[in-house]
Amino acid sequence: MMKSSVSGFLLLLALMLPPVANLLESIMITHMHMQMPLLVISGLFMANFFQNRFPDFFSNWNENGVPGILLFSIIMMYWSLPRTMDEALTLTSVEAFKFISLPFLAGVPLGDSWPKLSSFWKHALIIFFTILFLALGWLYIWSPVQLCNNYLVIEQITLGWGFISTAFAMVVYLIYSYFMDFSKYE
Amino acid sequence: METVIKQSGKTQVFKDKANKVMGISLEDAKLTKSYLSVAFLAILLGGLLGLLQGLNRAGMLELPAWLNYYQVLTAHGLLLVVVLSAFFTIGYFYAGLSHTLGGLLPKVRKMAWIGFWMKIFGFVLAVIPILMNEASVMYTFYPPMAASPIFYIGLVFIVLGVWMCAFGAFINVASWRKRNPGKHIPILSFFATAVFVLLFFGSIPVAIEVFTIIPWAFGWVETINVMVARTLFWAFGHTLVNIWYLTAVSAWYVIVPKIIGGRRWNDLLTRIVVIALVIMNITGGFHHQIIDPGISEPVKYMHVFMSLAIGFPSLMTAYAMFAVFERTARKKGGRGLVGWYKKLPWGDVRFLAPFIAMAAFIPAGAGGIVQSTNQLNQVVHNTMWVVGHFHLTLGMSVVMTFFGISYWLIPYVSKRVLTPQINKLGIIQTIIWTIGMIIMSGAMHWVGLLGSPRRTSYSTYFDNATALSWDPYLFFLAIGGTLLMIGVLMQVYAVFNLMFFAPKGNTEFPVAEVEEDEAPTPRWTERWGLWIVCMIVLVGMAYVIPLVDFIVNAPPGSPPYKTW
Numbered sequence: 001m002m003k004s005s006v007s008g009f010l011l012l013l014a015l016m017l018p019p020v021a022n023l024l025e026s027i028m029i030t031h032m033h034m035q036m037p038l039l040v041i042s043g044l045f046m047a048n049f050f051q052n053r054f055p056d057f058f059s060n061w062n063e064n065g066v067p068g069i070l071l072f073s074i075i076m077m078y079w080s081l082p083r084t085m086d087e088a089l090t091l092t093s094v095e096a097f098k099f100i101s102l103p104f105l106a107g108v109p110l111g112d113s114w115p116k117l118s119s120f121w122k123h124a125l126i127i128f129f130t131i132l133f134l135a136l137g138w139l140y141i142w143s144p145v146q147l148c149n150n151y152l153v154i155e156q157i158t159l160g161w162g163f164i165s166t167a168f169a170m171v172v173y174l175i176y177s178y179f180m181d182f183s184k185y186e
Numbered sequence: 187m188e189t190v191i192k193q194s195g196k197t198q199v200f201k202d203k204a205n206k207v208m209g210i211s212l213e214d215a216k217l218t219k220s221y222l223s224v225a226f227l228a229i230l231l232g233g234l235l236g237l238l239q240g241l242n243r244a245g246m247l248e249l250p251a252w253l254n255y256y257q258v259l260t261a262h263g264l265l266l267v268v269v270l271s272a273f274f275t276i277g278y279f280y281a282g283l284s285h286t287l288g289g290l291l292p293k294v295r296k297m298a299w300i301g302f303w304m305k306i307f308g309f310v311l312a313v314i315p316i317l318m319n320e321a322s323v324m325y326t327f328y329p330p331m332a333a334s335p336i337f338y339i340g341l342v343f344i345v346l347g348v349w350m351c352a353f354g355a356f357i358n359v360a361s362w363r364k365r366n367p368g369k370h371i372p373i374l375s376f377f378a379t380a381v382f383v384l385l386f387f388g389s390i391p392v393a394i395e396v397f398t399i400i401p402w403a404f405g406w407v408e409t410i411n412v413m414v415a416r417t418l419f420w421a422f423g424h425t426l427v428n429i430w431y432l433t434a435v436s437a438w439y440v441i442v443p444k445i446i447g448g449r450r451w452n453d454l455l456t457r458i459v460v461i462a463l464v465i466m467n468i469t470g471g472f473h474h475q476i477i478d479p480g481i482s483e484p485v486k487y488m489h490v491f492m493s494l495a496i497g498f499p500s501l502m503t504a505y506a507m508f509a510v511f512e513r514t515a516r517k518k519g520g521r522g523l524v525g526w527y528k529k530l531p532w533g534d535v536r537f538l539a540p541f542i543a544m545a546a547f548i549p550a551g552a553g554g555i556v557q558s559t560n561q562l563n564q565v566v567h568n569t570m571w572v573v574g575h576f577h578l579t580l581g582m583s584v585v586m587t588f589f590g591i592s593y594w595l596i597p598y599v600s601k602r603v604l605t606p607q608i609n610k611l612g613i614i615q616t617i618i619w620t621i622g623m624i625i626m627s628g629a630m631h632w633v634g635l636l637g638s639p640r641r642t643s644y645s646t647y648f649d650n651a652t653a654l655s656w657d658p659y660l661f662f663l664a665i666g667g668t669l670l671m672i673g674v675l676m677q678v679y680a681v682f683n684l685m686f687f688a689p690k691g692n693t694e695f696p697v698a699e700v701e702e703d704e705a706p707t708p709r710w711t712e713r714w715g716l717w718i719v720c721m722i723v724l725v726g727m728a729y730v731i732p733l734v735d736f737i738v739n740a741p742p743g744s745p746p747y748k749t750w
Contacts, residue, residue: 027484029731158734165726169719176715 008045012103015039025089028148028155029162036079036102043107050108058112065116068109069125075106076129080136082147082156089150123174130170137163209692214284215599217298219685221277222596224306225270226681229585232265233674240626240667244660245644255643256322256750261313263325267580268344269309271426274588275385275433276301276351279378281599282436283355285695286372287362294354301350308343311336322750324641326423328395329415332746335403338396345389345396352382363712370707373456374697377436380460381429383718387725388425388468391418402746409743413480413736420471421729428467428496430580432460434587437540438507441591444698445536448514451506453700457711459506462499465721469728470496473558477567481732486560492728493558500551507544535612536604536696539590542620546582553578553631568641570663571634574627581670582623586616589677594693596684603691608680615680619673626666633659 014020015038024035051058062068078084079102087094114122139147140160146153210218235258241247242255249255280298284290290298314336315321321333327341359371359379371379395418402410439459443450450456472489475481512526520526531537553575556562566572593612597604634640638656647653710716 023484027731033727154735154738157738158731161730161734162726165730166723169722169726172722173715173719176719180715 002049004045005047005049008042008047008049008103008107011038011045012042012099015042016099028085028151029159031085032080032159033162033166036098039099039102040076040107040110043103044111045107046103047108047111051112062109062112062116065113066121068113069117069121072106072110072113073125073128075101077132080132082140086148086150123177126170126174130167130174133163133167133170137161137167209601210281210284210599210695211289213295214281214290215601217290217295217302218277218281218284218595218599220302221273221280222592222599222681223685224302225273225277225588226592226678228265228269228273229674230678232262232270233671235262235265237667237671240664243644244664245646245657246661246664249643252319254319254322254750256324257316257319259641260316260322260324264309264312264316267325267426269305271430271433271580271584272305272344272348275381275430276348278433278588278591278595279355279374279381279436280351281595281695282374283358283378286375286697287358290354291358291361294358297350297354297357301347301354304343304347304350306347308340308345308347310340311343312340314340319750326419327399328419329399329402329410329412330744330747331749332399332403335400338400338403341396342393342400345393348385348389352386355379355382370453370712372697373450373453374436374440376457377432377440377460379714380464381432381436383464383714384425384429384432384467387718387721388422388429391468392422395419395422405746409745411736411740412744413478413740414733416475416478417471417729417732417736420474421468421725422471424471424474425468427576427579428463428470430584432463434540434543434584435459435463435503437587437591438503438544440698441594441696442507442537442540442698443510443514444696445534445594446511446514446531448510448517448698449701450698451510453704454707454711455502455506457707459499459502461711461717463496464717465724466492466496466499468721468725469493472728472732473563476558476560476563480736482735485732489728490558490560492724494555497551497555500547504544504548533609533613535609535616536590536593538613539593539616540587542616543583543586543590546578546586546623550575550578550583566634568639569634570630570638570640573640574630574632574634577623577630578627581627582620586619589616589619592677592681593684594696596681597688597691597693598695600685600688601690601692602684602688603693604684605688608683608688611676611680615673615676618669618676622666622669622673624666626663626670629659629662629666633663 015024015035021035023030025031079098084094084098088098089095117125137160140156140163142160143156147156209215238247238249238258239255239262242249242258249258276298280290312321315334316337318334321327321337323331323333323337327333327337355378359375362375363369363371370376395415398410399415401407439450439456469489469492472481472486473493476486476489511530512520515526515529518529520529530541553571557566557572557575589612593604593609596602633656636656636659637652638659644660645653
C-alpha cells in the first residue's frame with residue numbers, strides 16, 4: 001500500500017518539475033485535461049498514506065464519503081473556471097495552490113470517499129460532472145470572447161470539445177451501467 | 187476460475203457437450219466455409235494481381251491500357267486488405283464462437299449471412315468502377331483523389347456488412363453470459379469480442395469519411411477537407427491492421443500451445459493484453475500521418491508516444507509465446523539453454539506456419555517502431571520501405587498465421603482430416619512463402635532506403651542514374667513475388683482439397699487449457715463497457731486537438747481530382 005503512496009508522490013514531484021509543468025501548461029487543453037487530472041490522480045495514490053496516518057480524522061469527518069466528495073467537487077469546479085487557470089499562470093501563489101489543492105484537497109478526499117459512497121452517490125456524481133462538462137463545453141466553444149488572457153480562442157474551442165467528448169464518454173458509461181445488470185452475470 | 191454451471195442451463199450443457207463431441211453444427215460450418223472460401227478466392231485473385239504489379243515494377247511487364255498499374259494496385263489492396271482479412275477474420279471467429287459458446291444462435295447466424303451478402307454486394311459495387319478505371323484511388327482512397335461515387339457506396343455496404351457480423355457476435359456473447367452467470371467468456375470468444383469491438387468502433391471514422399466523400403464525389407458539394415478525411419481514414423486504417431494482428435495473436439495464445447501439446451499462457455495476462463490492445467489501438471492511426479502538414483509538433487510527439495504504447499502488449503506477447511514454447515519443450519524433455527527447441531513439432535504445418543509468422547513479427551515490429559519515429563519516418567515515408575513493412579507484417583505475421591489456422595480449421599468445419607500429404611504440401615508452401623516474402627519484402631525495404639518511391643508504376647525517370655540503380659532490387663522484388671504466387675497456388679489448392687476432397691473424419695478445434703495451478707482470473711476483466719469507455723476517452727484525447735484545428739483553421743477545401 002505504501003508503494004502506491006510513494007508512486008503518487010513521485011508523480012506529483014514529476015509534475016512539479018518546471019519543464020514538465022511548462023510543457024503541460026503551454027497548451028490549454030493539456031493544462032486542464034492532463035495536468036489537473038494527473039494532479040488529482042497523484043493525490044488518489046497518496047490517499048492511503050493519509051488514511052493510515054490519520055484514521056480517526058477520516059472516520060470522523062468523512063464517515064459516509066459525502067463530505068469528501070463535496071470537497072472534491074468544489075475544488076474541481078473551482079479549477080474549471082477560465083479565470084483560475086489564467087491566475088495560475090500569472091500569480092505564483094495561485095499556481096502553488098493548484099499543486100496543493102488538486103492532489104490533497106481533491107485527490108485524497110476522492111480516494112477516501114469513493115469506496116464509501118453508495119452506487120446512488122457514485123452515479124449522481126458522474127451525472128453532475130457530465131452536466132458540468134457539457135455546460136463548460138458549451139461555454140468554451142461558443143463564447144463570443146477570449147476567456148483566458150493566456151490562451152488563444154482556438155485553444156479555448158479545443159478545450160470545449162475536450163469537455164464535450166469527455167462528457168460523451170461519461171454518458172456512454174452511464175447508459176452502460178443503467179442497462180447492464182451485473183448481478184445477472186455473477 | 188469458473189463456478190459450477192447452474193441447473194437452469196441443462197439444455198445448454200447438453201448442447202455444449204454435443205458441440206464438443208460431434209464438432210460444429212452443419213449450419214455453422216457452412217457459414218465459416220463460405221467466409222473462408224471467399225477469403226481464399228480473394229487471395230488467389232489478389233495474389234495474381236500482386237504478381238502483375240511486381241513484374242511491372244521490375245520493368246519486366248508492360249500492363250495493357252485497359253488494365254493499368256493503378257487499377258491493379260487498387261484491386262490488389264482491396265482484395266487482400268479488405269476482402270481476405272475481413273472474411274477470414276469473421277469466418278474464423280464465428281467458428282470459434284460456435285465452438286466455445288455451444289453453437290451460434292439462429293438469429294446470429296442469420297445476421298452473419300446478411301452481413302456476408304452485404305459485403306459481397308458492396309464489393310461487387312466497388313469493383314465495377316475499378317474495372318472501368320473510374321476508381322484507381324488505391325485502397326486508402328483519400329481525397330483529393332476522387333473515384334466514382336459507386337465505389338464509395340460499395341464501401342458503405344462493406345462496412346454495414348461488417349457491423350452486422352460485429353453485432354451478431356455481441357448478441358451471441360451476451361446471450362452466453364446470461365446463460366452462464368459467474369463464468370468468464372471463453373478465451374477465444376474473448377478475443378473475438380475484442381476484434382468485433384475494434385471492427386465496429388474502428389469503422390465509425392471511415393463511415394463518417396465516406397459519408398462526407400459521397401456528396402463530394404457526386405458533385406453536390408464542391409470541396410472537401412482533405413486533412414479531416416485523411417485523419418478519419420487512418421483512425422480506421424490503423425485499427426484494421428491491428429484487427430488482423432489481434433486475430434493472429436488469438437491463434438498464437440490459444441491454438442498454438444495446444445498444437446505443440448502444451449498449455450496456454452496465464453489467462454489474466456492474456457486478457458490484459460487483449461484489453462490493452464482494444465483501448466490503445468485507434469489512436470495509433472496518427473503515426474501514418476507523421477509527415478502530414480497541419481499537425482503541430484507537440485501533437486505529433488504525443489502520438490508517437492501513443493503509438494509506441496501499443497508496442498507494450500506486443501512485447502508481452504513475444505515474451506509469453508517463447509515462454510510457452512520453452513515450458514512445453516522442457517516438459518517433453520528438452521534440455522539446454524536453447525536446445526529445447528528440438529522438441530517442438532517442426533514437421534507440423536499447423537505449428538511451423540504460425541511460428542515463422544511470429545518470428546517475422548520481430549523485424550516487422552521493429553520496422554514499425556522505426557516508422558513511428560518522426561525523423562526516421564521522414565526518410566522512408568513515401569518509399570518502398572513502407573510497402574516492404576506491411577508485406578512483412580500482413581503478408582507474413584498475419585497471413586502465415588491464417589494459413590496455419592486453415593490446416594485445422596478447414597478440416598474441422600468440413601468434417602475431414604489433415605492428411606500427411608497435405609501437411610507436407612503445407613510445409614513446402616510455408617518454406618516457399620517464407621523465402622519469397624523475405625526476398626520481396628527485403629528488396630522493398632532496401633530499395634526504399636535508396637529512395638525508390640511507392641505508389642508509382644515502373645519508371646526510370648528519363649534514365650536517371652539513381653533510378654536505374656534501383657533496378658537490381660526491383661528484380662528481387664519480382665522474383666520474390668513469383669515465389670509468393672507459387673505459394674498462393676499451393677495454399678489455395680490445400681484449402682479446397684481440405685474442404686472438399688480430404689478423407690472424412692473428425693478434426694479437433696484445438697483450444698489450449700490453462701495451467702492447473704493458475705490463480706483465478708479476476709472478474710474485472712469482463713467489464714467490457716468500461717474498456718470501451720476508456721477507449722473513447724483515449725480517442726478523445728488523441729483526436730480533439732488536431733480535428734478542432736483542422737476544422738476551425740481549415741484551408742479552402744479541395745475539389746475532386748482524377749489523377750489517372
